[in-house]
Amino acid sequence: MEWLNALDDDAAARHAAGLRRELRPRGAAIDLAGNDYLGLSRHPEVLAAAAGALAEFGLGATGSRLVRGTTAVHEALETGLADLLGAESALVYSSGYLANLGAVRALVRDGTLVVSDAHNHASIVDGCRLACAGRAGRAGAATVVAPHADPAAVRDILAAHPGRPAVVVTESVFSVDGDLAPLAELHAVARAHGALLLVDDAHALGVLGPRGAGGVAAAGLAGEPDVVVTATLSKSLGAAGGVVAGPRQLHRLLVDTGRTFIYDTALPPAVAAGALAALRLLAGGDALRAELHARTARAVARLRAEGLEVSAPDGGVVSVAAPSPDEAFAWAAACRERGVAVGCFRPPSTPDGRARLRLTVGVGVPAEDFDHALDIIIKERP
Structure with a gap:
């Protein structure tokens, strides 16, 4: 054919x-x-925690948390992640990819300018496309790709659009070359222009910062109200899933309106339990x-x-x-x-x-x- x-x-x-x-x-x-x-994916404490939850809850989550109900394991994992990342709240997703799609979509409003680093991960690129393009996007929203790790270029882009709502999006440790974004400088530029900073900390969580809290914490930005952090649980935590961490108002928005959370089957409780055990080990690692x-x-x-x-x-x-x-x-x-x-x-x-x-x-x-x-x-x- x-x-x-x-x-x-x-x-x-x-x-x-x-x-x-x-x-x-x-x-x-x-x-x-x-x-x-x-090396936590096979740690005895991680496997034991996952096995216990597997026996209690079964293999899968069997539905979204809004439909089937949440579990104490999911909530404990979110509390632990928020504490480590220095955020008011955290929301766990079934993958880091979906966490990035959900975070970008939530932060983009009508007319928002998204400034995305040229080396950003495909999940961020796709999040920008979904948030800004077509009938499913936000009216008047647009993405500008900034030269890699260049705060001066980001400043110039934001300065060319005064008064426009904006989000600067970057990885912390970039997934291809492993270099670290100049997060403190990017945050200063974003704040000077009233923009939010969204950081994918996937490859820095567990690797950088106090207690392995990631690149945002290492840059002294943990808990800043204009910083949102995403990460995957599949790297240093040796598990699966993703997280969006930030102000409690963002958590409320994601639960109420976030399609990649509402319409997706939840992270299996056994995986959440293993990730929670790994999180405790990571903080002391x-x-x-x-x-x-x-x-x-x-x-x-x-x-x-x-x-x-x-x-x-x-x-x-x-x-x-x-x-x-x-x-x-x-x-x-x-x-x-x-x-x-x-x-x-x-x-x-x-x-x-x-x-x-x-x-x-x-x-x-x-x-x-x-x-x-x-x-x-x-x-x-x-």
Whole structure:
């Protein structure tokens, strides 16, 4: 049929450009691809908490919290997240992706200008599109993409639209290169122009800040009334789900009107219970964070010593440039065949169009395995 032929043509074009993607068995590789930074996904206390809730509540949530009812586990998790992040309140979602969609949509009103960093995650990009475009968006709302990590450019964009409601959106630790946004400077610019600052703290939660409270806390912005934080529970917490944290009025708005909360089946109680146990461990995990940063520095030094182009990460993401999408794909495949799992990032996942291997440093990997994985990555370079 014609539409299937068109799909085949599109797939062939992606293949020719080195942009095909494959589902494959997870296997028993040394994991430098997943985001379990602190190794909590298999911690005995986390598994025990999840198992207890699984026995009590069953496998799934069976509906949204507004329809089926909330649980004490969800509420305890939200209280704990709000406390760690220094926010008045927090609302848990079934994924970090949905949390970002919901947060952006909630903060955009008629006529709002959204200023989005050029390296922002796809969930933020999609949130901006949904909030600002088409009949489902807000009338007169628009998104302007700002140069990466450039407060002066953000200032100029806001200054060109005086009196207009605005939201500045950024990641804290960026998901591709692992660099940290200049959050204090961005907040100062946003506040000077009456704008809100929305920060996706996904890759900083558990990694940066006091008690692992994230990049916003590390910048001294926790609890500021014009700052909203989102994060995923699937990285340092080793679980699944997402959170939006901020003033209590925002929590009320999200529960009343947020489509990605109202119409989505809730995070399973067993996952919430595991995340809550991980949250308590994370807050006391200074030694784990120190080991994470030491390993990250060791990886960067070793890879650069071999002449590889490596990012200067502030968290646990190490980005290694590849010559082309095809070579990145082949490099990652060769590592996998040698027992090392790494991320392979190619357009459109890379904001600058350059292909990379992305290594995520996790302290759950034994130190000798981590160093062996670096040897393999170096040996299998294109």
